[in-house]
Amino acid sequence: xxxxxxxxxxxxxxxxxxxxSASRKYRALGIPDTTLRDLLEKTLRACSDPRQVEKVxxxxxxxLLATYLGDPDYTMMRQVLAALPxxxxxxxxMEWCAQLLKAHASTRERLPMLSLFYHEIFRFTGTPRVxxxxxxxxxxxxxxxxxxxxxxxxxxxxxxxxxxxxxxxxFQHIGQTGSAYHRDILVEPPxxxxxxxxxxxxxxxxxxxxxxxxxxxxxxLRTRWLLVSLPTVSLNGQRSLLTSGRRLxxxxxxxRGWQVSELLFDSEIVFCIRADA
Ligand SMILES: C[S@@+](CC[C@H](N)C(=O)[O-])C[C@H]1O[C@@H](n2cnc3c(N)ncnc32)[C@H](O)[C@@H]1O
Numbered sequence: 706x707x708x709x710x711x712x713x714x715x716x717x718x719x720x721x722x723x724x725x726s727a728s729r730k731y732r733a734l735g736i737p738d739t740t741l742r743d744l745l746e747k748t749l750r751a752c753s754d755p756r757q758v759e760k761v762x763x764x765x766x767x768x769l770l771a772t773y774l775g776d777p778d779y780t781m782m783r784q785v786l787a788a789l790p791x792x793x794x795x796x797x798x799m800e801w802c803a804q805l806l807k808a809h810a811s812t813r814e815r816l817p818m819l820s821l822f823y824h825e826i827f828r829f830t831g832t833p834r835v836x837x838x839x840x841x842x843x844x845x846x847x848x849x850x851x852x853x854x855x856x857x858x859x860x861x862x863x864x865x866x867x868x869x870x871x872x873x874x875x876f877q878h879i880g881q882t883g884s885a886y887h888r889d890i891l892v893e894p895p896x897x898x899x900x901x902x903x904x905x906x907x908x909x910x911x912x913x914x915x916x917x918x919x920x921x922x923x924x925x926l927r928t929r930w931l932l933v934s935l936p937t938v939s940l941n942g943q944r945s946l947l948t949s950g951r952r953l954x955x956x957x958x959x960x961r962g963w964q965v966s967e968l969l970f971d972s973e974i975v976f977c978i979r980a981d982a
Contacts, residue, residue, distance in 0.1 A: 718745060721759055725766065734770065735866030740889040744769065747915060768913055770865070777808035777843075779867040786871075786878055793849040793879040802846040805871075809843045810940065811906045814972045819850040822975075825968050829977055830930045833857055833900035836883075837928070839890045840907040845872045848881060859883035860897060862890050891918065894925045902926055902980075905934040906973070908953060909946075919957040923980065931980040933957075934973050950974055 722741045725731060748762040782805060789798050806812040806819075815822060827833070834857060838844055841861040848859065860883050861872050872885035888895075891911060908919050923931060935950035954976045958965060963982055968975040 718758075721745070721762070725763065730772070731766070731770070733867060734772075734864075735887065736766075736770070737864050737887065737889050737892075739892045740769070740864055741766075743889070743892050744914075765914070768910065771910070774810040774842075775808050775813070776867075777805050779871050783871055783874060786874060789878070791879055793855075793881070798879070799849050802849055805843050805846040812843045812847065814936070815844075815847070818970055818972075819847055820852075822970060822973075823847070823851040825970075826932065826975065826977075827852065829966070829968065830901050830932070833930075835897070835899045836860070836901050836903065837895055837897060837899045837926075838862065838903045838905075839895070840904065841868075841872070841885070842905075843868065844903065844905060845885070846875065848875075848879070855880050856882055860895070860899075861885040862888050862895060864889050891915075891922060894922060896927070899926075899928040901930045901932060902928040903932050903934075905932075905975075906936055908933050908957070909935055909950070912953060917956070919953065920959070923957050923978070924961070926980065929979070929981045931978040932975055933978060934975045937969070937972055937974050947974065954978075 722738075722745060726736055726741060744765045745758075745762055748758055748765060752758050752761050782801070785801060789795070789801055792798065803816065806816050832853065836853070836857060836859050838859065838861040841863050842865075845859065845861045853859070859876065859881055861869070863869050863872075863885070864887065866887050869885045869887040875881075876883055876885065886895075891914065911918050911922065923933075933954055935946060935953070937947055937950070938945055951974075954965060958978060961982070964979040966977045968977060
């Protein structure tokens, strides 16, 4: 008997998105609808076999959210925060922040060099009035080591709702100007003007989401300094990523006439791009 293949309908795709975002792995994260739709569109473009769509889509989401990089207990940390002093440099506050920074691979790797890292960055850019921290993860909890005044407006963006909520609560608690936004920065890049944009340890993942996308993304940001960082070695420490990282940034900045300087640390390289030229 001849097999009849039926192509999936809009309804079936809507059901797939609802099923995935309600799954045990993702339901607490509040992934923006725009992200899910964007990933599904990219999957459908790349995938000619309808039976592979769900598998490829789930793989893309897994890579994007990278839950394997680690997470703290957000509810518990929020309760602890409520009882802490309001001064960002109080020992208990710094200990609470350090606990959070240790919970995720990206910030854990930066922890041993945190003061030096931000000292070198702001020595280079000057003290900013407005910072955007894009795909911020848990990095805003490094604020006590950044040496920024409370008047510096710090805007953090991530698509992980519990992270965003805890960062916002932290800013309010210590009286830092700014806020945290739950938003997919690739689908909706921030329009706000900034002195400094941090885009740390995410540009290589953007390339996995869509090859070549950093070029257009960088050009849409409105900032004097765009600081893009990348890891210098792979997660297992086996492979140097310096050459591929330099290539990625060179390609994204090609034909712009932007000046790019490097700050090289043990585990991370920061490309300081003068992006208002
Ligand atoms: C590898 S971590 C890097 C965290 C941080 N930038 C750092 O270096 O410490 C990636 C973070 O980016 C967030 N993210 C990934 N893609 C994003 C997007 N398109 N919009 C907003 N956040 C995103 C993830 O939720 C995660 O918290």
